Amino acid sequence: MPHTLRLLATLLLLLAAPTMSAHAASADALAVDVKNESEPVLCAEKDNVAVAFSNKDVRAFRIEAVHPVYTTVGMRDSSEADWTACDMTKEPDYAAPGVAKQMTLYEEPGMALIGYRFPSFWRKSTAKVRIGDRVEDNIHMLQLWVPAPNGRDEVLVLYPQDGYWRPRPLNPPNMYSPYGSSFLVGPIDRDTRPHVEIKEVAFDPAAKRFTLTFAKGGSATVSIASVDDQRLALDVGFDKGIAGQPFAMLRSMYITEFNNDTARIAMREAGAKGWREDNIMKFGSARATDIWIGRLAPSRHNTTSPDVVFSGFSDAATPRRPRNEPPPMAPASK
Numbered sequence: 001m002p003h004t005l006r007l008l009a010t011l012l013l014l015l016a017a018p019t020m021s022a023h024a025a026s027a028d029a030l031a032v033d034v035k036n037e038s039e040p041v042l043c044a045e046k047d048n049v050a051v052a053f054s055n056k057d058v059r060a061f062r063i064e065a066v067h068p069v070y071t072t073v074g075m076r077d078s079s080e081a082d083w084t085a086c087d088m089t090k091e092p093d094y095a096a097p098g099v100a101k102q103m104t105l106y107e108e109p110g111m112a113l114i115g116y117r118f119p120s121f122w123r124k125s126t127a128k129v130r131i132g133d134r135v136e137d138n139i140h141m142l143q144l145w146v147p148a149p150n151g152r153d154e155v156l157v158l159y160p161q162d163g164y165w166r167p168r169p170l171n172p173p174n175m176y177s178p179y180g181s182s183f184l185v186g187p188i189d190r191d192t193r194p195h196v197e198i199k200e201v202a203f204d205p206a207a208k209r210f211t212l213t214f215a216k217g218g219s220a221t222v223s224i225a226s227v228d229d230q231r232l233a234l235d236v237g238f239d240k241g242i243a244g245q246p247f248a249m250l251r252s253m254y255i256t257e258f259n260n261d262t263a264r265i266a267m268r269e270a271g272a273k274g275w276r277e278d279n280i281m282k283f284g285s286a287r288a289t290d291i292w293i294g295r296l297a298p299s300r301h302n303t304t305s306p307d308v309v310f311s312g313f314s315d316a317a318t319p320r321r322p323r324n325e326p327p328p329m330a331p332a333s334k
Contacts, residue, residue, distance in 0.1 A: 031270035049252035056243035065167035110147030163196025180305025181252035
């Protein structure tokens with residue numbers, strides 16, 4: 001190559017390098033501290049799995065609920081409660097089931113937000129629920145229904161009084177997929193059990209977005225980015241980072257490999273060349289950018305309930321590019 005052409009090629013590479021580096025970095029999320037706080041139990045109706053996520057710089061990330069890899073059309077699901085070895089009289093946060101009062105808080109063709117008031121709840125009911133000008137007190141559970149091929153499906157549950165969420169995608173064809181694992185978003189307290197103190201929940205139907213105002217200050221949004229019969233994608237955003245305590249947590253149940261709502265964890269650790277995998281009860285801690293928590297084999301409890309993925313951690317107002325979106329093309333050199 002002539003000397004002048006080599007100089008020109010080198011100059012073009014130097015000019016393009018910052019652009020290419022920026023695009024490469026945009027695909028890599030912040031790393032967060034992942035800590036396993038799970039404990040062994042015998043009762044399948046107690047959440048003993050607790051995986052906490054911490055990083056004071058995180059302002060946005062994505063949560064996905066995905067059908068298990070073993071799900072097949074027509075697969076039998078077992079979603080009955082299992083009270084074997086359960087002595088709930090010793091649980092301070094347990095209240096015997098009762099008849100709940102149901103109310104429709106919002107409804108349009110294909111979409112609805114349903115509220116429930118329980119006869120009792122383990123925490124004092126202080127959080128308010130707002131939809132437009134309507135404000136309700138003492139709502140213990142919210143169910144969000146969205147359009148589906150069969151009319152509408154329930155894809156998200158929120159318990160405003162303790163901050164627990166339960167996600168799931170649309171039902172696969174000719175199947176019912178139950179809820180399984182839960183998650184928390186916001187400053188997590190550990191009084192009796194992990195929870196988030198919420199002052200108010202506001203729902204915007206047009207945006208499919210929940211806005212949480214926390215009792216100790218600060219706010220967050222949880223928005224449906226997409227939903228189909230493969231996955232439910234939720235984008236979470238904070239008005240500011242959360243320091244001194246976890247900003248999110250996965251809650252679930254594990255008794256054995258054949259009786260659980262989640263059994264495995266896999267993560268892409270910061271700087272690692274490959275993924276790390278482990279049994280959910282044996283895992284200790286890590287610093288990771290992507291975390292999958294789910295099952296590789298069917299369980300007799302909530303057999304087809306979804307896996308949960310945490311990713312896209314960002315210090316900006318929106319999550320980093322989701323892994324299933326192709327990377328942006330670098331601008332063509334002139």
